[in-house]
Amino acid sequence: MNSQAFSVHLIRHAESENNARPVHERVCDPRITQRGHLQTQYLADWMKTLRLELLITSPFQRTLQTAQGILRARGRRTEVWHDIFESGGCYHGHHESNFAGAPGLNRDQIVQFFGTPSVADSSDDWLVIDSQIGVDGWWGGRPREALEQTRERAIQVNERLIRTFAGTGGSVALVVHADFKRELLQLMLSDILDLDAVGPIANTSVTELQYSGSPDHGRWRLGYLNSVTHLPPRLITGREW
Template sequence: MQLLLIRHAESENNAKPVHARVCDPSITARGRLQADCLGKWMSGLAIDQLITSPFLRTLETTRFVLQHAHTAPRRYPIAVWHDVFENGGCYHGHHEKNFRGAEGLGREAIHSFFRDISDQLPDREPPPLTVDSEIQSDGWWGGRDPESPDQMRARSRSVIERFENTFPQRPSHEPRSLSTDPVVVLIAHADFLREMLSLMLAGTVAMESVGPIPNTSVTSLQWSTTGWKLDSLNSVTHLPPRLVTGHQAMLS
């Protein structure tokens, strides 16, 4: 498997001070330009599966990927996984003393989001969509308390195992040029991606020396019988310099 880890486009929270942030923001005007550049770049890839978190900012980033597919979006079958959300989950408040759980988008709202994309592309078949059964009508987070750092680390480990169990390994002796590896894309969040990478690359890459993860940056890894191998980290070659954001601070 070739796995592309992509941070969502700039969200309204990324562009605001902490006290002004909301529980589930949209992407900004600049974020839409970033996502547009990402979608154009991804249109040249033969993707087998695209996975996104249920947060609005990742879904909106995914919208541009689908809009730029040169062929019918069946090229990009979509899965919304319940367990690839950002550190803490979906919640109101800006300090642990006033945190309170929010609902997050519900199952029907997510299906409606993708139906709207299909309505905007009437000449194309709608993408096959799978939404995890854990995402119910009352919202994917359901008003729970914020997740702890230890819980996020355990969840990151379980998501890595989910990838490893869902998609096949490439034999380590097989040349990549002859490989039939699936190409899998995950559009998720900075802190969560950082945690995943710290576990995948433990002993080979010191994540504290890597720096922040820019919006729509692309990290490429290979999953083979020898484990995880990093091909490229935080690439933003699809963006003009004026659109590179999130590279000066770690923001969700």
């Protein structure tokens, strides 16, 4: 890999309570299951082999818990980004006739959620939360996000990653969600990959990409796609459509 290229590991969160429930029993912001905790432990052990400068996570509880498991195993600066949440945002309801926006965790709740990790960088800024996440919650009760808005957000997140990390030669990990991960990959790898042929994205699966070039001119290259080699077969979930 080019020494000035930076790498990104896109990680789907561990199994959530919603993943294990029928659609009509799902809630707006579920936590992870006991099996999800086991998946996170295996993921965290595997990630000890990575030279990782930064861990970035969505503000949903299931991604925060997955990131927390990684953080406990290997202290690392963590950032909570407001713009890498799952398609649709944080909302109640199971059909467009009864969708209603939910607040999501606010800044203080996210700080309390992480607490003080047992293994962490000693600097005061080990946890950085986007300024857009305030006292009213990261979603703030907005209406459900439309697909066109999700795709526009994927473009903005791609630009943010390139603008922030291009030319650094570093390595970062993003803990995200299946549908948003798919939107990002369709954008990043549109010239080489038909994601409709790839199939479902398993819980804690890891995709590695490298970006070479400047913020204005460069390209993404695929290292590996949706790997679950860190999991024993009994813990592989989320492959169903």
